[in-house]
Structures are given as C-alpha cells and as structure tokens.
Amino acid sequence: MSQYVLRRLLIAIPSLLGISLVLFVVLALAPGDPFSELATNPNVPPEVQAALRARFGLDDPIYLRYLHWLNAMLHGDWGFSFVSRMNVDTLILQRLPTTLYVIGSAQILALLIAIPVGVYAATKPYSLFDQVANTLAFVGFSLPTFFTGILFILIFSVTLDWLPFVYTTDIKGTGVHWVLEMIRQAIMPVAVLGLFQAASMTRFVRSAMLDVIRLDYVTTARAKGIGQRRVIVKHVMRNAMIPVVTLIALQIPAVFGGAIVTEQIFRIPGIGSLLISSILSNDTPVVMAVTFVFACLVVLFNLIADVLYGWLDPRISLR
Amino acid sequence: MLDKELRSMIGDVKDGRMDRRGFIQRLAAVGLTAPLANQILALGGVAMAEGVSTYKPTKRGGGGALKLLWWQGPTLLNPHFATGTKDQDGARLFYEPLACWDPDGNMKLVLAAEIPSIQNGGLAADGKSVTWKLKPGVKWHDGTPFTADDVVFNWEYGKDPATSALTIGTLRDITVEKVDDLTVRIVFNKPTPFWADAFVGAPNTLIPKHLFKDYMGSKSREAPSNLSPVGTGPYKFVEFKPGDLVRGVINPDYHMANRPYFDSIEMKGGGDAVSAARAVIQTGEYDFGWNIQVEDDVLLRLEKGGKGKTVYAVGGDTEFIALNFTDPNTEVDGERSSMKTKHPLFSDPAVRKALSLLIDRESVKKAIYGRAGRTSANFLNGPEKFVSKNTSWEFSVEKASKILDDAGWKPGVDGIREKDGKKLKLVYQTSINGPRQKTQAIVKQACQKAGIDVELKSVVASVFFSSDVGNPDTYSKFYADMEMFQIPLSQPDPSQHMRRYLSNLVATKENKWQGTNFPRWVNKDYDATIQAADGEMDPVKRAALYIKANDLMYQDTVFIPVQHRLKVEAAATNLRPVISGWANETDNLFDWYREE
Numbered sequence: 001m002s003q004y005v006l007r008r009l010l011i012a013i014p015s016l017l018g019i020s021l022v023l024f025v026v027l028a029l030a031p032g033d034p035f036s037e038l039a040t041n042p043n044v045p046p047e048v049q050a051a052l053r054a055r056f057g058l059d060d061p062i063y064l065r066y067l068h069w070l071n072a073m074l075h076g077d078w079g080f081s082f083v084s085r086m087n088v089d090t091l092i093l094q095r096l097p098t099t100l101y102v103i104g105s106a107q108i109l110a111l112l113i114a115i116p117v118g119v120y121a122a123t124k125p126y127s128l129f130d131q132v133a134n135t136l137a138f139v140g141f142s143l144p145t146f147f148t149g150i151l152f153i154l155i156f157s158v159t160l161d162w163l164p165f166v167y168t169t170d171i172k173g174t175g176v177h178w179v180l181e182m183i184r185q186a187i188m189p190v191a192v193l194g195l196f197q198a199a200s201m202t203r204f205v206r207s208a209m210l211d212v213i214r215l216d217y218v219t220t221a222r223a224k225g226i227g228q229r230r231v232i233v234k235h236v237m238r239n240a241m242i243p244v245v246t247l248i249a250l251q252i253p254a255v256f257g258g259a260i261v262t263e264q265i266f267r268i269p270g271i272g273s274l275l276i277s278s279i280l281s282n283d284t285p286v287v288m289a290v291t292f293v294f295a296c297l298v299v300l301f302n303l304i305a306d307v308l309y310g311w312l313d314p315r316i317s318l319r
Numbered sequence: 320m321l322d323k324e325l326r327s328m329i330g331d332v333k334d335g336r337m338d339r340r341g342f343i344q345r346l347a348a349v350g351l352t353a354p355l356a357n358q359i360l361a362l363g364g365v366a367m368a369e370g371v372s373t374y375k376p377t378k379r380g381g382g383g384a385l386k387l388l389w390w391q392g393p394t395l396l397n398p399h400f401a402t403g404t405k406d407q408d409g410a411r412l413f414y415e416p417l418a419c420w421d422p423d424g425n426m427k428l429v430l431a432a433e434i435p436s437i438q439n440g441g442l443a444a445d446g447k448s449v450t451w452k453l454k455p456g457v458k459w460h461d462g463t464p465f466t467a468d469d470v471v472f473n474w475e476y477g478k479d480p481a482t483s484a485l486t487i488g489t490l491r492d493i494t495v496e497k498v499d500d501l502t503v504r505i506v507f508n509k510p511t512p513f514w515a516d517a518f519v520g521a522p523n524t525l526i527p528k529h530l531f532k533d534y535m536g537s538k539s540r541e542a543p544s545n546l547s548p549v550g551t552g553p554y555k556f557v558e559f560k561p562g563d564l565v566r567g568v569i570n571p572d573y574h575m576a577n578r579p580y581f582d583s584i585e586m587k588g589g590g591d592a593v594s595a596a597r598a599v600i601q602t603g604e605y606d607f608g609w610n611i612q613v614e615d616d617v618l619l620r621l622e623k624g625g626k627g628k629t630v631y632a633v634g635g636d637t638e639f640i641a642l643n644f645t646d647p648n649t650e651v652d653g654e655r656s657s658m659k660t661k662h663p664l665f666s667d668p669a670v671r672k673a674l675s676l677l678i679d680r681e682s683v684k685k686a687i688y689g690r691a692g693r694t695s696a697n698f699l700n701g702p703e704k705f706v707s708k709n710t711s712w713e714f715s716v717e718k719a720s721k722i723l724d725d726a727g728w729k730p731g732v733d734g735i736r737e738k739d740g741k742k743l744k745l746v747y748q749t750s751i752n753g754p755r756q757k758t759q760a761i762v763k764q765a766c767q768k769a770g771i772d773v774e775l776k777s778v779v780a781s782v783f784f785s786s787d788v789g790n791p792d793t794y795s796k797f798y799a800d801m802e803m804f805q806i807p808l809s810q811p812d813p814s815q816h817m818r819r820y821l822s823n824l825v826a827t828k829e830n831k832w833q834g835t836n837f838p839r840w841v842n843k844d845y846d847a848t849i850q851a852a853d854g855e856m857d858p859v860k861r862a863a864l865y866i867k868a869n870d871l872m873y874q875d876t877v878f879i880p881v882q883h884r885l886k887v888e889a890a891a892t893n894l895r896p897v898i899s900g901w902a903n904e905t906d907n908l909f910d911w912y913r914e915e
Contacts, residue, residue, distance in 0.1 A: 031792070033785030035402060044488045046795075046833035049786045055483050059788075083402065084394035084561040085540050094560055153594075157602055166388070166587060166598050166605065169564055267589040269563035277391075277562055277589075282781055 005307065012299045019295045023288060024069060028062045032282035034082040056082055069288065079285040083278070088289045091274065098169060099258040099270030101182075102189050107255055109194030110201055111248070117198075118205025119240075122213060123232060133202060140199025145192050149265040152188045163188055167268040189266045193259055197251075204247060208240040242312050249305035253297035257290075369434060370421030373897065374578065374910045380569050382580035382913055388605040390595040392588010394561045397545045398524040399477050399484035404903055407521045408609070409565050409586060411905040413460070413550035414524035417451055417470075418515065420901040422632060424702045424811035426515060427907070430454055430465065430525065430551060430574075432501070435514070446510035446856045451518070453501040457574045459527045460549045460556070467497040470518060472528035481536035489517050510854045512861055513812040520810060521903035524550075553579035553909045562588050573909075580912035593617065599889040600627035606913075607896055608889035609904055612754070615689020618887075627894075631690060632886040634900025635701030635808030635816075638692075638755075639878040640678065640747075640762070640801050641838045642671055647746070647798045654828040656797050658839060663741050665800070669726035670743070671876035674801075676719040677765040678879050680712060686761065687754045693883040699869040700883040701900070702811045704858075707866045710873045712880075719769045728770075736770040748776040748792075748799040750783040755803060758881060788831050795832040797839070803881065811901040813865050814853065820877070822846050840877045 034056075038049045053059055057068065072079055078088040121130040157165040164185050171181045212218065213236050221235050222228075258272025267273075271290060278286035310316050328345065331337035376382070393409025401407040417431040426434055432452040435441025441450045457465040474495035477486035484490075494506040495517075505517055517523060527549055534542035548556050551574070554567030565586040569579060587605070592613050599608035600618070603626030611618070611629065618629050646660035664670050680694040696712035699705055728736040728743060736743040747762065749755045756777060763773040776799060778792045783804070785793050794802055808816050818824075819835035822842065826834035845868055852864035872878055888904060890896050893914045897907035 031785065031787065031790045032779070032781040033787050035786065036781045036784035038402060038485065038784075038786075044485055046786060046835060048485065048488050050831065050833055051480065052483055052485075053786060080540060081394075081561075085397075085400055085545065086395070086561055091561060095563075153597075158597065161602065164604055165594070165602070166590070168585075168587065169560065170558065170566060170585070264590065265594070267587065267594075269560060269589065273589055274562065280781065 001307075001310075005303065008303050008306070012303070016292075016296060016299060020070070020073075020288075020292055021066065023291050023295070024066045025062060027284050027287055028065060030282070033058075034282045034284075036282070069285075073292075078289050081278070081283050081286045083281050083283045083286075088285050091286060092271065092289060092293070095258075095269055095271050095274050096256070098167075098268060099263075099272065100255060102167075102186055102263075102268055102270060103193065103255045103259055105186060105190045106193035106197060106259075107248075107251060109190055110197035113194070113198035114201035114205050115244075118202045119209055119232065119237060121202070122206045122209030122240075123228075125210060130206075133206075137199040137202045140195055141203075143196070144261075145196050145259070146261045146265060148196070149188070149192045149262055152192060153265070156188060165266060167266050169269055189262050189268055193262050201244075201247070205240070205244055208243050209236060212236050212240040239313070242309060245308055245312060246305045249301045249308060250298075252301050253294055256297055257294045370423065370425035370427035372421075372427070372910055373895070374580075374912060375895075376580045376912050377577055379571070379573070379577055379579070380582050382582060384583045384585060385581040385607070385911070386605045387584070387586040387607045387609070388590075388595045388598055389586055389588050389609045390590050390592050392562045392586065393559075393565055395545065396548050396556075396559055396565070397542075398522065398526065399473075399482065399486045400539075400545070401485060401522065404521075405588075405609075407524075408903050408905045409559075410548065411521040411524055411552070411903055412554050412565060412567055412584060412586065412908065413548040413552045413556050414526060415551045416520055416524045417453070417518045419520055419906045420811055420899050421907065422897065422899040422901075424899070424901045426519075428454075429909075430457060442514065444856075446507070446512055446514070446854075448504055448506045449511075449514040450498065450502060450504045453503070454574060455501055457551055458572060459529075459551055460570060461527075461530075463527065463529050465525075465527075465551055466500045467503045468500075469525055469528045470503045471495050471497050472532065473518070473525050476526070476531060476535050476539075479536050482539040484539070486523060489523060493517055510856060512852075512854075512856050512858070513810075513814050515812075516810065521906045522809065526550075554581075554584050557583075564588065575909055578909045596621055596889050599891065600625040600629070603627060603891060606891045606894050611887045611889045612691075613887075614687065614753075615691065618689070618889075627889055627891045629690070630888045630890045630896060630898055632888070632898040632900040633701065634886060635699070635811075635813070636805050636884045636886075636900075637695065637698060637700050637808075637878075638758075638803065638805045638881045638884055639698060640674075640803045640881055641797075641878050642674070642801050642876060643797050643799065643838060644841070644877075645797075645839045647800060652828070655791075656839065658825055658827060662800070664743060664745070667726060667728075667738075668876070669722050670728070673719040673722045673769065674766075674771075675876050675879045676713060676715050676722070677769055677771070678712075678762055678881060679714040679765055680881060681714065682761055683758050683882055687757050688882050688884065691885045691887045693885070695880045695883040696873065697869050697883075698872050698878045698880055699813050699817065699865060700880070701808060702813075704862045705813050705865045705869070707869045707873070709866070709870055714765070716765060716768045723769065730770045734770055735772045742772070743770065744772045744774070745800040746774045746776055747801045747803070748778060748783075749803040750780040750794075751777045752780065758803065786831075786833065793832065795826045795834070795837050797826070797837050802837075805884065808901075817849055817865060817868050818853070820845065820872070821849055838877050840872075840875065842871060842875060845871045 035049045035052050038044045057065060080087050081091055117133050121133045124130055153165045156163045167185050171178055218236055221231050258270040260272040260276050263270045263272040275290045328342055332342050389405055391405045393406045395406050396410045398410040398414055415429045418426050418428050421427045430453060432454045435449050435451060437444055459465055474490050476482055477484040477490040492508055496504045498504050530544040530549055531542055546559055553570055553573045555570045557566040557568055559565050567584045569582050592611055595608040596611045596613050598604045600621040622628055642665050644662055645656045646662050647656045649660050651657040651659045684692045684694055696710035697707050723736055728738045731737045759775045763775060766773045782790055782792050783794050791798055824834045824836040825839050826832045826837050848864050848868045852861050855861040855864060886900055888898055895912050895914055897910045898904055
C-alpha cells in the first residue's frame with residue numbers, strides 16, 4: 001500500500017512538470033500586456049511602459065523565463081504579481097478562506113440534496129417522486145449558473161429585497177450577528193452553485209444505486225428478512241457509494257479553485273475571481289500559480305480517490 | 320481676441336478698479352468661461368482663483384459609513400506604482416497631493432498653503448520654476464510631521480528607474496529643491512506654462528519619507544507600507560485586500576476644518592458596471608458606483624423609483640476615429656504602415672473629408688452614449704478655453720457621395736466606389752467594448768450607403784493597448800486604415816495630449832512603435848504651433864495656439880471625433896459627491912457629504 005502511494009507520487013512529478021511547462025508556454029504565447037492600461041495615459045511616456053516590461057522580464061525568451069520560474073518555485077518563491085506587486089502566495093492565501101467557505105458549503109449542500117434524493121428515487125424507480133426529481137435535475141443542470149445567479153439577484157435582492165447581492169468580507173458586528181450575516185450573504189451564491197452540482201450528482205447517485213439494487217446479494221439480504229431500511233443503507237449504499245466517492249474526491253480541487261462565474265456575479269473575493277482578473281490583466285505569475293496549484297490538487301485527489309477505493313472495496317487491490 | 324483690451328482689464332482687476340466677478344462676466348460675454356478667465360488672471364499676475372468648496376457640514380465626522388463600489392478594485396496602494404486610475408483612486412483615500420482639481424478645473428489646495436502665482440512669488444515669470452508653500456502643522460497618520468523633505472523624497476523615489484515607478488514620466492525632467500522646511504521649489508529645464516503637474520492631483524500624491532526611505536530603487540517592492548499606507552488624508556488605513564476591498568476610518572487630526580464627514584470608508588471591488596449601477600441606484604446597497612459605463616437606456620430604467628441617480632462630470636475625453644496616413648498593407652523593410660509609404664486611399668483629402676461626413680455623431684449619442692456623450696467637431700474638447708469655435712460637423716451621405724463623385728471615385732459594378740483600379744475598401748479597428756462595436760456598426764452602415772466598403776475588426780483591449788513589439792494588433796502598429804479609441808485628458812491642460820502628434824514622434828519599427836504619433840501624420844505647421852505653445856507663457860496666446868493646433872488636425876481630417884465623453888458615476892440620492900472631469904473620482908473626497 002505505502003509502496004503504491006510512493007510510486008504514484010513519483011509518477012506525479014514528471015506529469016506536474018509537463019503541466020507547468022504547457023501552462024507556462026501557453027501563457028507566455030498569449031498576447032497581451034499587464035501594463036496595457038498605461039498606453040492611453042498621456043502622462044506615462046511609452047518608454048516607461050517598455051522599461052517596465054523589460055524590468056519584469058517580459059521581453060526575455062520563453063525558456064529562460066520558464067527556468068527562472070521553475071527555479072524560484074523549487075525554492076518556495078512563487079514570484080510576485082505584476083499588477084499588485086504583492087507576493088503571489090499572500091494573494092492566494094488571502095482569497096482562500098472565502099472560496100473554501102462558499103464553494104465548500106455549496107458542495108456540502110449538493111451532497112445533502114443529492115444523496116437522499118438519489119437514493120430514495122432509486123428505491124422507487126419511475127414512481128412520481130422519481131419522475132419529479134429527474135425533471136428537476138434536468139432543469140437544474142441545463143440552467144447555467146450565470147443565469148440562475150442573475151435570476152436569484154432579480155428575485156431576492158431587487159424585487160423582494162431580502163438578501164444582499166454584493167459579498168463583503170468585512171462584516172461589521174461580532175458574535176451571532178456576524179455569523180448570521182455571513183450566512184445571509186452566502187445563501188444566494190451557495191444555492192446557485194449547490195443546486196447546479198446537486199442536479200447532476202442526484203442523477204449519478206440514482207444510477208449507481210440502481211446498478212447495485214438489482215444484484216443477487218441484495219435479494220438474498222431481503223430474503224433473510226432484513227428490513228428495507230437496513231438493506232438500503234447497509235448493503236446497497238455502501239457499494240453504490242464507491243463511484244460517488246470518486247466523483248466527490250475529484251470535485252474537491254474545484255472547492256479550492258473557486259467558481260469563476262459565480263464569484264464574479266456576486267463579487268465574492270475568491271480564487272476564481274482572482275484568476276479571471278489576473279487572466280484579463282495578463283498577470284502571468286498569479287495565473288501560473290493558481291492553475292499550477294489547481295493541477296497539483298487534481299493529481300493529489302486522484303490519488304486519494306484511488307486509495308479510498310481500495311479501502312471501500314477490499315476486492316480492489318492496489319499494487 | 321482683443322489682446323490689448325484684455326491686458327488693461329487684467330490691470331484693472333489687479334489695481335482693484337474692476338472686481339473679479341465683473342472681469343469673468345466680461346469674458347463670458349465674449350465666449351470665454353470662468354475657468355479660463357481665472358487662468359488668465361493667474362498668469363496675468365492676479366492670483367488663480369481657488370476652487371470653490373460646496374461643503375456644508377459644520378463638524379467633523381458623524382456621517383456614518385461611506386460605501387464605495389469600484390467594479391475594478393484597486394490592486395495596489397502605492398501611488399507611484401499605480402498602473403490605472405483605480406489604483407490612484409484607492410491610494411488617494413489615504414495619500415494627498417499638494418493640490419487637486421475641482422469640477423471646473425480650478426485648483427483646490429490640499430497640502431499646499433497657497434496657490435503659486437507670479438504675484439506671490441511662487442511662479443517664476445520665465446516659467447522655469449514654481450515654488451510651493453506647504454501647509455504648516457500637517458501630520459502623517461503616525462504623528463510624524465509632514466515637511467518639504469517628504470516632497471523632495473517623492474521626487475527622488477519616483478525618478479529612480481530602479482524603483483519602477485510610473486510617476487517617472489512626470490518626475491524625471493524636473494528638479495525638486497528644499498527651500499526651507501515648509502517650502503519646495505520645482506525647477507523645470509525649459510519654460511513650463513503648465514506647472515501644476517508634479518505633486519498635483521490623484522496620480523501624484525505624496526508618500527512619507529520616513530517609511531519609504533529604506534525602500535528606494537530595486538527594494539521598492541519590499542516596503543511594508545506599500546500595502547498599509549500611512550498618509551495625511553482624511554481617512555486612516557485599516558485594511559486592504561487587492562482587487563477586493565480597501566477600508567479606512569476617520570482621521571480625527573485631519574488638517575482641514577470640519578472634514579471629513581464620514582466616520583469610515585469602504586471601497587469594494589469586483590463585478591461589472593451594470594450590477595454596480597444596480598447596487599447603487601436600484602437597491603441602495605452602496606452609496607457610490609465608479610465609472611458606470613452602461614447604456615443610457617438601462618440607467619434610465621434603473622433610475623425610475625430607485626434609491627440613487629447618475630452623476631456626470633465634464634472633462635476632455637474624446638472618442639475618436641484616427642485615419643492612417645501610411646499604407647497598412649504594404650511592407651517596407653519588414654514594417655507595415657511604414658513612413659516610406661502613403662495611404663493609397665487617404666492620400667486623397669476628398670476621401671478623408673467624405674469619411675468625416677459619414678460619422679453620424681448624433682445617432683451615436685442617441686443610441687449609445689446618451690447623457691454621457693456630447694457631439695463635437697473637435698479633437699480637443701477641454702478645458703473650455705482650448706476648445707475651438709471655428710469648426711463644425713455634419714452628417715450627410717449625399718454630400719459625402721458628391722465629394723467622392725467630384726474627386727473621381729465612381730461606383731463600380733458591385734456598388735463600391737473605385738478610382739484608378741483602387742477600391743474604397745477600408746479596415747476599421749477598435750478595442751472590444753460594447754459601445755465601440757455599436758459605433759462601428761453605425762459607421763459601417765453609413766459608409767455602405769456612400770459606396771465605401773468597411774471591414775470591422777475588434778481587438779481585445781489588453782492586446783490593442785499593449786506595448787508588445789511582437790503583436791501586430793496594437794493600436795500603435797496601426798495595421799488598419801482607421802481605428803477608434805480614446806486617450807483620456809488626465810489634467811486640465813492639453814500640452815501632453817497634443818504633443819503626442821509631433822512629426823518626430825511617429826510610431827515606427829525603429830522606435831519599437833513607442834512613438835506616440837500613431838496616425839503617422841506629418842505637418843510642419845502643427846509642429847511649429849505645438850513647439851510655440853510649449854514655451855508660451857501668455858495664457859491667451861497659448862490657448863490660441865492649441866486652438867490652432869486643433870484646427871490643423873481638423874483641416875487635415877487626422878481624427879474624426881465621434882463623441883466627447885463625460886464621466887458617469889452612480890450615487891445615492893442623498894449623497895453629495897464632488898466629481899471633476901479633470902481628476903480622479905476620489906480626488907475631492909474630503910468635500911463629500913450626505914444631505915440629511
């Protein structure tokens with residue numbers, strides 16, 4: 001087992017190197033300039049813009065820039081943002097809590113909806129409940145988050161005036177009031193993201209359950225006179241959850257990566273909005289760091305999913 | 320105009336035989352505005368009028384929180400590093416300049432004690448130096464006194480290339496000397512009629528020497544104060560998250576009486592202009608929304624029964640179409656749009672003239688800019704005293720067709736005009752931005768009616784305005800026949816703005832397309848006019864020179880002005896923001912208050 005994990009980690013190194021190289025080259029080849037805003041400022045002569053490019057190494061050949069980056073990264077130096085001249089790791093750490101809170105809550109909401117609904121729908125396939133759940137799930141994942149987000153804003157903020165639609169990180173007040181405000185302002189983004197996730201996950205749980213529920217050992221368990229509840233929870237669900245766990249594990253990097261569209265709509269200062277604003281301003285070090293961290297997380301959670309797989313289903317051996 | 324009469328009038332004001340208001344009214348009668356009259360008095364030896372404050376509250380604080388919404392939040396708070404206005408806006412909450420600009424383009428004192436004039440000895444008669452007296456008793460937020468050393472330090476800090484400061488453009492050609500603890504002298508290397516650039520306005524605010532002196536040059540990025548400013552401003556720094564949030568609280572020791580009004584301030588970033596307008600005008604979650612570039616229809620709808628309104632400020636920003644005087648399609652020595660070529664179509668002045676008749680500025684205003692635009696025939700639209708009254712514009716497909724007919728451009732079988740085998744086909748580029756694409760469509764349609772085929776091209780803004788030498792789509796390479804954008808006028812003076820189009824500043828491969836004259840227009844008259852204006856200390860003659868420069872551009876149809884654009888902001892109904900078209904939105908923040 002530990003040998004397996006070690007081997008997988010070693011294999012991860014070349015793949016991460018490859019990912020970083022591809023990311024870097026793509027970003028370097030992408031046209032644009034972090035200082036483009038200066039071009040139309042008559043107070044800033046063009047040679048100042050050019051001197052800045054040179055100082056930040058933007059005019060060096062790509063391979064040199066990559067080697068510099070890689071070398072710095074190995075020493076734990078993530079570089080600094082061209083736009084804010086701040087260290088990239090500080091920028092990311094500043095944004096991380098918000099993203100974890102909002103996206104994490106959305107994932108939990110999705111699970112809380114998807115598992116009970118999916119399981120119940122699978123126990124009574126093609127019943128009225130199943131039909132309704134199915135229809136809602138289809139509607140749910142057909143509607144993109146930017147649409148539901150704006151719809152929610154129009155209904156709950158503009159028309160009803162119940163919820164704020166600008167997310168603030170510095171809520172005034174302490175104690176219970178602070179907690180309540182935090183929850184209040186997160187309701188809409190969490191609902192938008194959570195419902196979208198829940199929709200597809202419900203379908204997934206349902207089909208995983210249906211696959212297992214027809215197996216012979218379930219019939220045997222029923223024949224032994226075990227109650228419906230116990231059969232479903234102890235016998236069916238445990239096996240049906242194996243693919244679901246993989247799916248969830250692979251979703252976790254997304255919790256760290258943020259949700260670009262939703263964060264933009266609700267002005268949530270998370271990783272997603274950091275990424276998009278950095279991309280728009282060609283702030284290569286930040287884009288590079290965020291995407292690379294994301295890549296690392298994907299590799300890591302893939303490994304975790306595989307290990308969990310073996311633990312959930314002892315028939316699968318890891319070698 | 321009436322040079323002699325004006326001079327005697329200035330003399331009258333000086334001697335007290337005519338009062339200031341009378342003088343301004345006389346000038347208004349001949350079409351000159353109050354700001355101009357004030358400037359004329361200033362350089363005629365009478366002190367420049369100070370901007371009038373409309374501030375009403377009679378005590379400091381008590382105004383609660385002020386919530387600002389910047390849909391692009393500040394990403395850094397050191398004014399010397401500010402790449403865009405958003406960063407200057409954020410830094411300006413805490414840092415202050417010597418003086419700033421009010422809505423009429425008049426100077427308002429901030430850290431300076433008086434406006435330099437020839438009369439008070441602040442301004443050298445030859446225009447080669449200006450002496451600023453600093454306000455005594457001003458303290459940085461940490462209690463250290465603000466002195467002339469701080470001002471000199473800002474110059475040393477910014478002009479050092481290793482600092483990588485953006486203010487280097489303003490600071491490198493001047494010398495700043497300390498006269499005494501509360502006096503500094505700025506020495507220019509040539510007569511400088513517009514002396515109020517360095518240390519004036521939000522882009523040129525002052526940082527404290529005692530916190531930055533160890534972080535000059537290549538260590539500039541490491542200064543802890545980059546992220547936690549200690550300034551002299553009305554609000555003290557509390558918290559900063561790049562791109563997301565800036566927070567401050569009232570400075571109880573602020574050096575202006577009864578100010579500021581608000582107890583705390585918050586500047587939230589992120590999102591987009593439309594939802595920012597919504598949060599201010601419709602739901603009232605925020606008090607003020609910055610740069611609301613939203614179609615007027617949408618704003619009008621939001622304003623109905625809303626909690627806020629739009630606020631406009633007139634500056635000198637002109638959206639224009641520039642015509643290429645060189646050939647973008649022929650490559651000479653590896654360079655397109657080379658100075659060795661002539662534009663095959665635009666070298667005929669009739670084509671340029673016809674094009675200027677085909678830009679329906681009124682429709683562009685109606686359909687796109689609404690209350691945020693004004694039609695204009697001029698490239699230079701402000702300050703008022705520099706605006707030419709000799710020009711006019713018109714939209715007429717018939718007249719354009721006639722001009723083209725007369726010049727021998729006859730419609731071919733496909734309806735497109737041609738002459739000597741050259742077809743009137745043009746590529747028209749701009750950056751990607753809703754209003755610009757709509758304008759392109761309006762222009763294309765009119766051109767089609769006149770037998771000109773226009774191909775539209777849109778480039779992402781970060782590429783279009785890039786200085787990347789390797790990219791063919793930048794505005795300065797100008798690989799198109801015409802291109803549209805705007806160059807903001809960031810101070811109430813046209814000198815830097817107009818100097819860009821000198822013949823020796825053409826953008827070429829040789830200067831890595833860093834030349835500012837991107838239309839590649841060469842005109843000896845224009846060069847002479849601008850050079851004369853650069854050294855002209857007489858404000859009346861100087862204004863006349865810039866008007867002449869504008870008219871030369873008009874006659875040659877170098878730029879076709881599409882719209883004189885106003886600043887648009889959103890504010891809560893009871894908020895009294897002070898917004899100047901000549902300054903950043905937060906430049907007059909100390910004068911903001913709320914009507915109870």
